[in-house]
Amino acid sequence: MIYTDALIEAIRQRLEESLANWRLPPGSSVKPLTVSENITYLAQSADNSQRLILRLHRPNYHQPGEIESELAWIEALRASNAVDTPAIVEGEAGRVCSVQVDGQSYAVVGFDFVPGREPNVGEDLPRWFEQLGAVTATLHQHSRQWPRPEGFVRKEWNLHTMLSADAHWGDWRSAEGLDGESEGLIATAIDKIAERITAYGDGAERFGLVHADLRLANLLVEGERLSVIDFDDCGISWFAYDFAAAISFYELDPSIPELQQAWVKGYRSKADFSAEDETMLSTFIMIRRIMLTAWLAQHSESGTYAEFGEGYTAGTATLARRYLEGEL
Numbered sequence: 001m002i003y004t005d006a007l008i009e010a011i012r013q014r015l016e017e018s019l020a021n022w023r024l025p026p027g028s029s030v031k032p033l034t035v036s037e038n039i040t041y042l043a044q045s046a047d048n049s050q051r052l053i054l055r056l057h058r059p060n061y062h063q064p065g066e067i068e069s070e071l072a073w074i075e076a077l078r079a080s081n082a083v084d085t086p087a088i089v090e091g092e093a094g095r096v097c098s099v100q101v102d103g104q105s106y107a108v109v110g111f112d113f114v115p116g117r118e119p120n121v122g123e124d125l126p127r128w129f130e131q132l133g134a135v136t137a138t139l140h141q142h143s144r145q146w147p148r149p150e151g152f153v154r155k156e157w158n159l160h161t162m163l164s165a166d167a168h169w170g171d172w173r174s175a176e177g178l179d180g181e182s183e184g185l186i187a188t189a190i191d192k193i194a195e196r197i198t199a200y201g202d203g204a205e206r207f208g209l210v211h212a213d214l215r216l217a218n219l220l221v222e223g224e225r226l227s228v229i230d231f232d233d234c235g236i237s238w239f240a241y242d243f244a245a246a247i248s249f250y251e252l253d254p255s256i257p258e259l260q261q262a263w264v265k266g267y268r269s270k271a272d273f274s275a276e277d278e279t280m281l282s283t284f285i286m287i288r289r290i291m292l293t294a295w296l297a298q299h300s301e302s303g304t305y306a307e308f309g310e311g312y313t314a315g316t317a318t319l320a321r322r323y324l325e326g327e328l
Contacts, residue, residue, distance in 0.1 A: 002301045003035050003058075011106065012041060014099045015054055019043055021091040022110050024050055034217075035303050037061060038232060042113070051113035052089050055232070056099075056106050062155075062232070067096050067107055069152045070231050073209065082142040083135055084227040086112040114227050116220030121250055126262040128219070131226050132246060133266025136214065139228075140239050141271055143209040157212055157237035159197055162291050163190055172294040175313040182317035186293075189286055189320035196283045200276070202238065210237050215248035217304075240277050244284035249308045251289050252315055282328040289316050 016030040027046040034040045038058050044051040057067065077083050089110035091097040097108045119128045155161065155168060165171045172178075172186065200206065211218075213233040220227040243263050247256055260281060267273045293316045296309050322328045 003039060004301065007101070008032055008035065008039060010101050011039065011056060011099065014101050015041055015043065015056070015108070018097075018099055021093055021097055022052060022054075022089055023092070024052075030054070035301070036217075036299070037302075043110075044113075053086070053111045053113055055109050055111065055230075057108070057232075059104060059106065062107075063153075064096060064107065065151060065153050066155065067109065069149075069154050070234055071095050071109065072149055072152065073146070073234060074231055076146055077139070077142060080142055083139050084225060085231070086114045086227070086229060088112075111229075114220055114229070116222040116225070116227055118216050119219055119221050121216070121253060121255065125255065126258050128221060128226060129246070129259045129262040130266035132214065132219065133243075133263035133268075134270045135226060135228065135266075136211075136242050136246075136263075137267040137270035137273070139211060140208070140242075143239075144204075146209075148209075154209070155233075155235040157210075157235050157241065158202070159194060159287075162287055163193070167291070167294060169291050169295040170298040172290050172297075172316075175293045175297045175316075176300075176309070177311070177313040182313065182320075185317045185320040185324070186290060189323050190290070192324060193283055193287060196280065200238075200280055200283075206240070206277070207238050208236065210234065210239055210242050212237055212241065212245055213248075214242050214246045216246075216250075238280075238284065240273075240280055241284045241288070243281055244288035247285065248288060248292060249304075249312075251285055251319055256285075282323060285328065286319060286323045289319050 012030050012032055019028045024043055025045050028043060030041050030043045032039060033042050039056045041054045042051065043054055071088055074085060074088060077085060078087060088095055089112060091110060095109065098105050099108055119125055161168050173183065211231060211234050213230060218228065218230040220229060247259060264273055264278055293313055296305050296312055299305055319328065
């Protein structure tokens with residue numbers, strides 16, 4: 001489905017009519033914030049004393065049990081103080097509510113509004129990446145120890161669901177601007193990825209519940225505080241993959257080696273991260289880049305596509321060449 005401007009506005013109006021569900025007073029308003037896999041809206045009272053974020057889910061991506069499982073992990077993380085992340089705001093209809101627009105039902109989840117901004121590339125980012133590495137290690141420690149509740153279900157991010165023709169984010173071969181040479185480079189890179197992943201393995205010490213989307217857009221910084229938002233893609237994958245997600249869309253930026261070094265340093269301040277884990281980061285960066293190439297092909301209406309879509313496929317081929325030549 002495509003989020004057209006008309007649909008985004010129709011949903012906004014429907015949410016505004018439904019704000020009593022989240023106990024906002026009459027006269028409160030809703031405005032769209034971001035359009036990506038989902039749409040997020042800011043709801044606020046007329047005097048700005050009450051604010052919350054409403055995340056509207058794209059239909060047919062997550063099943064209800066998957067959304068409830070995400071929220072269960074968020075609540076467990078908050079209870080343990082393992083990570084700074086916004087509280088879930090339960091509506092009168094429950095944690096996962098719904099609105100109907102043009103005959104389509106959309107799941108909606110409310111979260112506390114947390115002040116802050118996305119950290120910027122080039123703006124003291126290594127300092128934030130060292131902190132992010134420590135936060136990620138703490139999150140992974142919680143993941144390894146947390147007894148998942150009965151019925152817990154989240155997507156698994158493995159090579160098939162990441163890179164195959166029927167991957168969760170679509171087939172990378174449908175990417176805009178893909179030519180024969182680029183397709184060959186990426187396909188050869190996937191062969192090398194498979195070889196390295198097979199040798200690395202997916203034992204419990206390396207493969208478990210991860211955030212899976214710790215990119216800059218899902219971080220909020222204010223003062224010395226770093227908050228993590230949007231667990232919508234959390235699932236079962238390699239722990240080291242969380243670094244690759246953190247540099248989403250900036251894989252070719254010259255600052256990446258410095259950011260990687262800072263992230264690893266921060267991670268090791270809280271948990272073990274072996275030399276083999278560190279060596280595998282280039283492979284996870286390549287996996288993530290191919291995944292994002294597929295994702296952009298399926299989400300041309302998103303703000304993310306508007307910001308990064310042009311030339312991204314060509315950049316993926318460039319990264320594949322560097323990966324194959326051992327320069328990544």
